[in-house]
Amino acid sequence: MSVETAHLQQDIPYLDISDPAFAMQSEQLRDARERSWYARTNYGIAVLRYDEVSKLLKSPKLIQGSAKWPAHNGVHGGLFFDWWTKNLLVLEGEDHHRIRRLLNPAFSPRLIKDLVPRFQALANELVDAFIDKGECEFIADFAEPYATRVLTILLGIPETEWPTIARLASTVGLALGVTFKQDLEKVDAAVAELYEYAEDLIRDRQQNPGEDFVSRLVLASRDGDKLSDEELRNALVLLIFxxxxxxxxxxxxAMQSFMRNPEQWELLAERPDLGGKAVEEVMRINPTVTWVTREAVEDFSYQGLDIKAGTTVHLFTQASGTDPRAFPNPEMDLLGEHPAHYGFGGGVHHCLGHFVARADMSEALPLLAQRIANPHLAGGDEWLPDSGNTGPIRLPIAFTKRA
Incomplete structure (x- = not known):
């Protein structure tokens, strides 16, 4: 290594992304992004700026890198490991293309559109339960039951099943956090229960197909090709989780972002038609998936950096979505025009369920804004680590009921 290269390497920022105190929305990260388009981390390299994230997301030299996440955490077997290494999220090439092609028709925008009135009724029902108290625990009282019951409506299963689904999905979610290894036993047990759940659902729809999403999956076939029962089960578990x-x-x-930008909350209350824009803005500045993981399939050079085959490359969605080079005014702005964000990933691995997420959140957020004014923290909030998949575990808020 030349002296010049050694000097350059010393200037490259280092981020310890497994430290529970590490924060995406921190001075440290903004400083790193200012100094360099990438940083070194304890899990490979992190790409921090919008332009580089955009280009590398579409690079054929990088494949989905999450397949190695269990191994990075010392996990080499078990139910979660087996499911994880065979699901759409980490498959590549023809395997990925085939399963995605067979799943795609089930995610019909038409099916989702027909469900919108039910999403609205559900959001109102949940708000009705706490509106007169002037306070709620936003995750337990709204976000979790709303997200889970939307899923039960989509899957055509009784909405009363939502607490079980929520518990299992939350437990599997621990696998994507930095405490994965210590949570492994709980995670594997949750996958076992979800397998059973999905298998029962598949058997039922094979015998009694309806108009719901699972029936569409079970009946989906292209050119004589169908999903096997195992592929169906793996896809359903991925969807539920x-x-x-x-x-x-x-x-x-989203609630955290709007509490930091109260004028935008008022704008949304006045202009519920901005619901779709609200979702895009929140996912740009404050996404739950704070990075997208890729792996180099060959040695290549990018902007003077030599990347060896097998290197893990994290594309930081949150840092790229607020990069002042691409967003001169990176603050939340429901009326602003911005380049596309990568909160749903990008390239061939763009999130298959983005229609569902966009549809249910774009109904929920304006409805909340129209019913509650001045939402603010009431104390006692708890958070997942601010890396990988993040968000509030508890979010007690107080507010004024709108007249």
Missing amino acids: GGMDTTRNQLGL
Whole structure:
């Protein structure tokens, strides 16, 4: 290594992303982004700026890197490991393309659109239960039941099942946090229960198909190709886990963002048609998925950095979504025009369920804004670590009921 290269490397910021105190929205991270387009971390490299994230997300030299997440945490077997390494999130090439092609028709925007009145009725029902108290624990009273019951409506299962689904999805979510290894036993037990749940659902729809999402999955076939029962089960577990955990977290982060930007909350109350824009803005500045993981499949150089095959590359969605080079005014602005964010990932691994998340959150947020004024923290909030998948565990808020 030349003296010049050694000197350059010393100038590259280092981020300890497994430290529970590490924060995405911190001076340390903004300083790192200012100094360099990338940082070194204890899990490979982190890409911090919008332009580089945009280009690398679409690079054929990088594949989905989350497959190695269990191994990074010393986990090499068990139920979660087996499910994780075979689900759509980490599959590549023809395997990924085939399963995605077969799943796609079930995520019909038409099906989602028909469910919007039910989403609205559900949001109102949940708000009715706490509106007169002037306070609520936003996650337990709104975000979690809303996200989970939307999922039960979509899957065509009784809404009364939501507490079980929520508990299991939350437990599987622990696998994406930095405490994965110590939570492994609980995570594997939750996957076992979800397997059973999904298998019962599949058997039922094979015998009694309806108009719901699971029936569409079970009946989906292209050119004589169908999903096997195992592929169906793995896809359903991914949907239950991904659909509930991320939407609940994202709703909590949305409330946090609006409490920091009260004028935007008032704007949303006056202009409920901005619900879709509210979702995009929250996912740009405060996404639950704070990074997208890729892995280099070959040695290559990018902007003077040599990246070896096998290197883990984290594309920081939150840092890129507030990068002043791409967003001269990075603060939340429901009336602003911004480049696309990467809160749903990007490239061939763009989140398959984005229609669902966009539809249910864009109904919930304006409805909340129209019914509650001046939401603010009431103390006692608890948070997941601010890396990987993040969000509030508890979010007690107080507010004024709108006339």
